[in-house]
Amino acid sequence: MAKNFVSREEDYSKWYNDLIVKADLAEHSEVRGCMVIKPYGYAIWEKIQGALDKMFKDTGHSNAYFPLFVPKSLFEAEEKNAEGFAKECAVVTHYRLKTDENNKGKLMVDPMAKLEEELIVRPTSEAIIWKTYRNWIQSYRDLPILINQWANVVRWEMRTRLFLRTTEFLWQEGHTAHATKVEALEETEKMLNIYADFAENWMSMPVIKGFKTASERFAGAEETYCIEALMQDGKALQAGTSHFLGQNFAKAFDVKFHNKEGIQEYVWATSWGVSTRLMGALVMTHSDDNGLVLPPLLAPIQVVIIPIYKNDEQLASISIVANKIKEVLDKKGISVKYDDRDTQKPGWKFNEYEFKGVPLRMAVGPRDIENNTIEVARRDTLQKEVISIDSIAEYTEKTLGAIQQNLFEKAKTFRTNHTYQANSYEEFKLLLDKGGFIYAHWDGTTETEEKIKEETKATIRCIPSNNKKEEGKCIYSGKPSTQKVIFARAY
Amino acid sequence: MAKNFVSREEDYSKWYNDLIVKADLAEHSEVRGCMVIKPYGYAIWEKIQGALDKMFKDTGHSNAYFPLFVPKSLFEAEEKNAEGFAKECAVVTHYRLKTDENNKGKLMVDPMAKLEEELIVRPTSEAIIWKTYRNWIQSYRDLPILINQWANVVRWEMRTRLFLRTTEFLWQEGHTAHATKVEALEETEKMLNIYADFAENWMSMPVIKGFKTASERFAGAEETYCIEALMQDGKALQAGTSHFLGQNFAKAFDVKFHNKEGIQEYVWATSWGVSTRLMGALVMTHSDDNGLVLPPLLAPIQVVIIPIYKNDEQLASISIVANKIKEVLDKKGISVKYDDRDTQKPGWKFNEYEFKGVPLRMAVGPRDIENNTIEVARRDTLQKEVISIDSIAEYTEKTLGAIQQNLFEKAKTFRTNHTYQANSYEEFKLLLDKGGFIYAHWDGTTETEEKIKEETKATIRCIPSNNKKEEGKCIYSGKPSTQKVIFARAY
Numbered sequence: 004m005a006k007n008f009v010s011r012e013e014d015y016s017k018w019y020n021d022l023i024v025k026a027d028l029a030e031h032s033e034v035r036g037c038m039v040i041k042p043y044g045y046a047i048w049e050k051i052q053g054a055l056d057k058m059f060k061d062t063g064h065s066n067a068y069f070p071l072f073v074p075k076s077l078f079e080a081e082e083k084n085a086e087g088f089a090k091e092c093a094v095v096t097h098y099r100l101k102t103d104e105n106n107k108g109k110l111m112v113d114p115m116a117k118l119e120e121e122l123i124v125r126p127t128s129e130a131i132i133w134k135t136y137r138n139w140i141q142s143y144r145d146l147p148i149l150i151n152q153w154a155n156v157v158r159w160e161m162r163t164r165l166f167l168r169t170t171e172f173l174w175q176e177g178h179t180a181h182a183t184k185v186e187a188l189e190e191t192e193k194m195l196n197i198y199a200d201f202a203e204n205w206m207s208m209p210v211i212k213g214f215k216t217a218s219e220r221f222a223g224a225e226e227t228y229c230i231e232a233l234m235q236d237g238k239a240l241q242a243g244t245s246h247f248l249g250q251n252f253a254k255a256f257d258v259k260f261h262n263k264e265g266i267q268e269y270v271w272a273t274s275w276g277v278s279t280r281l282m283g284a285l286v287m288t289h290s291d292d293n294g295l296v297l298p299p300l301l302a303p304i305q306v307v308i309i310p311i312y313k314n315d316e317q318l319a320s321i322s323i324v325a326n327k328i329k330e331v332l333d334k335k336g337i338s339v340k341y342d343d344r345d346t347q348k349p350g351w352k353f354n355e356y357e358f359k360g361v362p363l364r365m366a367v368g369p370r371d372i373e374n375n376t377i378e379v380a381r382r383d384t385l386q387k388e389v390i391s392i393d394s395i396a397e398y399t400e401k402t403l404g405a406i407q408q409n410l411f412e413k414a415k416t417f418r419t420n421h422t423y424q425a426n427s428y429e430e431f432k433l434l435l436d437k438g439g440f441i442y443a444h445w446d447g448t449t450e451t452e453e454k455i456k457e458e459t460k461a462t463i464r465c466i467p468s469n470n471k472k473e474e475g476k477c478i479y480s481g482k483p484s485t486q487k488v489i490f491a492r493a494y
Numbered sequence: 495m496a497k498n499f500v501s502r503e504e505d506y507s508k509w510y511n512d513l514i515v516k517a518d519l520a521e522h523s524e525v526r527g528c529m530v531i532k533p534y535g536y537a538i539w540e541k542i543q544g545a546l547d548k549m550f551k552d553t554g555h556s557n558a559y560f561p562l563f564v565p566k567s568l569f570e571a572e573e574k575n576a577e578g579f580a581k582e583c584a585v586v587t588h589y590r591l592k593t594d595e596n597n598k599g600k601l602m603v604d605p606m607a608k609l610e611e612e613l614i615v616r617p618t619s620e621a622i623i624w625k626t627y628r629n630w631i632q633s634y635r636d637l638p639i640l641i642n643q644w645a646n647v648v649r650w651e652m653r654t655r656l657f658l659r660t661t662e663f664l665w666q667e668g669h670t671a672h673a674t675k676v677e678a679l680e681e682t683e684k685m686l687n688i689y690a691d692f693a694e695n696w697m698s699m700p701v702i703k704g705f706k707t708a709s710e711r712f713a714g715a716e717e718t719y720c721i722e723a724l725m726q727d728g729k730a731l732q733a734g735t736s737h738f739l740g741q742n743f744a745k746a747f748d749v750k751f752h753n754k755e756g757i758q759e760y761v762w763a764t765s766w767g768v769s770t771r772l773m774g775a776l777v778m779t780h781s782d783d784n785g786l787v788l789p790p791l792l793a794p795i796q797v798v799i800i801p802i803y804k805n806d807e808q809l810a811s812i813s814i815v816a817n818k819i820k821e822v823l824d825k826k827g828i829s830v831k832y833d834d835r836d837t838q839k840p841g842w843k844f845n846e847y848e849f850k851g852v853p854l855r856m857a858v859g860p861r862d863i864e865n866n867t868i869e870v871a872r873r874d875t876l877q878k879e880v881i882s883i884d885s886i887a888e889y890t891e892k893t894l895g896a897i898q899q900n901l902f903e904k905a906k907t908f909r910t911n912h913t914y915q916a917n918s919y920e921e922f923k924l925l926l927d928k929g930g931f932i933y934a935h936w937d938g939t940t941e942t943e944e945k946i947k948e949e950t951k952a953t954i955r956c957i958p959s960n961n962k963k964e965e966g967k968c969i970y971s972g973k974p975s976t977q978k979v980i981f982a983r984a985y
Contacts, residue, residue, distance in 0.1 A: 033568060033625050034622070037563060039626050042558045042641060045558045066533065066536050067531055070523045070529075079600055085591075092590060093586045095586050096587045098585070099581050100569075121603055122584070124615070135523065159589040
């Protein structure tokens, strides 16, 4: 399984890519920049979807579906948004192929089937959705609209990396419409909190909540809130964003409503999204040189049971016990796989499930049957212990919970150990090479931000929510600063 | 709600379209031929997805995700498939927009960003998937591959109709790979049976299982199995298809495996799909001149409770009872909405939920509180009865089951009453105008089939599975025939 698997230290980038491919999460496809998400990877994505979808619905959102294509004239209506995405748009120009007369068995684009207006494959759906909302909103009674969409989007990327940056990716995009600015801001923050809750409690990935500087904002947003995580190589990863769009899209698409006093106003908007990028974040937060490590709440297989036997008779008696354990755990809602394939040796299976990040591995041999015991190995700590089968349900529930918690604590400790304060630009540059989050004073100008980025490749990841106000001097310009912000090199 | 809602008899086509739009299922979008699926419609689709997804997984299938785009050279590899879809392909030719210098604020396609090879927006995914499978399959140990994908696809349609025929639609497409022909045929049939099971037991829609004639087959298939349903206007609707693809795609993409004897063979394939078209079938099977009628198993809201009150005091005591009923039913897994909005009158609410097809409506007024009763109205029969609140859980479960069953029986009776036998072409043409399924002898030639289609617009819907063999003469050519097949005009 894990043949020729390099360590993180040897080559972090290769480690990541090999892990994704060899653990059957995803692979590059025949289409430039697009990936195939394989069944094991997709099963994790389904768990992510399921948990988030419930959180969205529990907070009053509904799902809907809007077209894949955006006519160019709609796409360009909100200028900043259009400008932000124009350079990475896949464009449909024709709607038919025909036989290539000069090339037997081949097809060519039919020049007679050119579209009058080009269609953009959605890189994000604000334009098409706000054009639609225009017909849905007349009065304050039509508000709020709280809609989410699970969809594929396309952004033409020059340099791609599985899950982290692909031309096509899967995501959810929430698009809400509100009567007041306050309500829209509350929604923006509410969804950021949901993302943070999901990241920390489901993915076991600690995140910092904050907002972006003007130059890092979503194109067309007034404010972009984000959650930022720290990967094991010391690089930051933006894991989710929630945008306060102000009245920009309402103005671009002329979406007004009559308020309770009968006066027409423009509608306030938010949008928020997370994508299959979370898969990359998940892998890079927990996995190790032995392969994937998955938090139990997102693991497609939470427990694997492997029989250790020398003959069919032994297998038969082990299978009775194993199936009983599976039944007991199934009832608790724990997903268990009993792998009794005779085509592979136990050692091979041990490696396989370790590499695929199954949180708990149980092995049952003839002696265990005699002693009414089972050997259990934790993927996170690689520790083994022998326990009584009688306590299996309680033990498993408790241990899965402990793994979920331990992964979070471990990642949090890592982050704490890689979070620094820089008091000068020299110190800042030295710390950057260590990797991690660096708190430093910044004068608040885009100019300084750009220069630091040019010189060091570090960006301001966010201005943390509830940031401590403190007087200081910008590490770059020496000008006065009122707070420290978080810098890092990032994915 | 249902203002200006025409009856089926007046204008069936307008009835259908108005119903879809006014019941908030879907609407036309700004993109030619593409629809917006609105939250209420999407909630039904989610129920359809949920039920099917479980059926697929229970039979050993996993979900995965393959790219939206198919490079032209892959698309054309399986010639029949390519030929079948070439005329309805959206084609991406460029990957960037730029500022239009002659047109302030506008964008134009950047001619410098022309793709070397055009990308087809998938109309179906056999090509990209079989190109991928090639790398996954070496030995019989790698088989079978049982994968499903939930995705959007695009087929450029000239005449569109909400849900029934749209340029973009949502669907699932299963793509399986097998070591033997027998196994692939078994899979094809198994999935057809799952579709039939779903149609009849979830959608309450009776279907006929059968297979298509050569000219109606999926492009690239050796055999296309289908389920055919009959709509209330007497037109047939193909509700799902399952294709035996033989070794066509394996040969086109050179996918071979070593069998147990070590000999290389081409892999056998199936593919199968249902789409948002099922939403149209659902609406047209059950709905009436009062609006939507939904089978309880697919209804987003199964029970609505409406308070009838004159003052706040009455509402308060009704709300206590209503919330208790909701709690009792929630526990049974029944989805209940208690609509205590004071912005709408009870009469308006009655119409609204009737129009939206909520299976059971419960009304509670002050006298009900005194008597410990509740008035219940069934959407399918429009019958009302007053029942004791003490029996509410049992009554509701039983009645929802009865509605599910009654809708099926009603649709089946309709089909029986609109199924005919034609013994001559004259009779055939007269029956066609009545609408319905017509069993008639056919000589088995594509020529005859085409002529009948030209002259009457009727197509052979299917050759039923387990069809009765009987000697006869083709109604058109008079040539010998060994069985009757089913004709109809169709969606």
